[in-house]
Amino acid sequence: MKDILTAKFIKEMCDTTANMYRLGWDERNGGNISLLLDEKDVAEYLDLNKVIREIPIGFEAKPLAGKIFLVTGTGKYFKNVAGDPENNLGVVRIKADGETAELLWGYADGGRFTSEFPAHMMSHMARLAVDPNNRVVMHCHPTNLLAMNFVHELDDRAFTRSLWQMCTECIVVFPDGVGVLPWMLCGTNEIGEATAKKMNDYRVVVWGLHGVYGAGKDMDETFGLIETVEKAAEIYMKTAHLPRLNTITDEDLVTIANHFKVNYRKDFID
Ligand code: 2HA
Numbered sequence: 001m002k003d004i005l006t007a008k009f010i011k012e013m014c015d016t017t018a019n020m021y022r023l024g025w026d027e028r029n030g031g032n033i034s035l036l037l038d039e040k041d042v043a044e045y046l047d048l049n050k051v052i053r054e055i056p057i058g059f060e061a062k063p064l065a066g067k068i069f070l071v072t073g074t075g076k077y078f079k080n081v082a083g084d085p086e087n088n089l090g091v092v093r094i095k096a097d098g099e100t101a102e103l104l105w106g107y108a109d110g111g112r113f114t115s116e117f118p119a120h121m122m123s124h125m126a127r128l129a130v131d132p133n134n135r136v137v138m139h140c141h142p143t144n145l146l147a148m149n150f151v152h153e154l155d156d157r158a159f160t161r162s163l164w165q166m167c168t169e170c171i172v173v174f175p176d177g178v179g180v181l182p183w184m185l186c187g188t189n190e191i192g193e194a195t196a197k198k199m200n201d202y203r204v205v206v207w208g209l210h211g212v213y214g215a216g217k218d219m220d221e222t223f224g225l226i227e228t229v230e231k232a233a234e235i236y237m238k239t240a241h242l243p244r245l246n247t248i249t250d251e252d253l254v255t256i257a258n259h260f261k262v263n264y265r266k267d268f269i270d
């Protein structure tokens with residue numbers, strides 16, 4: 001059996017959390033990530049018959065039964081993941097009953113997965129139904145995007161349009177736009193269900209006055225998605241209080257989308 005600390009999925013999780021911390025998106029214990037693993041991959045590092053302990057998950061995730069995830073731990077700081085993966089991360093498998101997670105590795109100090117596990121697992125279910133290659137759900141608190149929440153209408157269409165107008169490539173990176181939820185209590189099944197509902201249509205879901213969820217096929221792509229949204233929000237915040245002399249028009253947006261052959265949300269164009 002190979003040493004799991006040398007696994008690509010652990011290294012990627014360490015690199016990504018460190019990167020996000022340094023960008024200021026994950027203060028203290030802010031943010032959480034779940035990565036759907038390939039069973040064959042995991043079997044190179046762990047005995048899949050050896051369950052360390054069982055953790056109740058508090059909702060029903062039967063469509064994910066048998067699936068294995070690498071998940072950041074509750075109360076853990078992104079800043080510390082790379083230095084101590086075994087305490088800050090866990091590898092869990094959803095049991096056949098859909099209501100229990102089997103810990104295969106990690107959470108070594110007795111911990112458990114993120115308090116946002118419902119939003120993660122429900123989002124995986126929603127995205128896997130749309131795209132079987134979806135493997136990552138990522139949550140964080142990007143500074144400019146959060147600031148924008150305080151000065152911009154929290155509406156899918158209006159919010160998406162403002163972001164699309166800030167960087168030429170936005171409509172290419174998130175042609176399906178962004179879904180926006182009002183402020184809700186985090187860490188609950190309710191916000192998980194609301195997030196997953198938006199995830200049927202969007203790969204980016206803004207949690208009003210809190211942060212953002214992104215979903216994608218791998219860590220790089222999902223990180224890049226949030227990075228692009230955050231860059232657009234930064235331009236928005238740097239210009240929102242100034243007279244706007246120039247803008248990317250709806251006609252320009254359609255030209256870009258057609259050139260890059262992306263299937264954008266037509267109802268978000270005037
Ligand atoms: O896990 O970001 O939304 C800390 C959070 C909760």
Ligand code: ZN
Nearest residue numbers: 030031140211
């Ligand atoms: Zn959060």
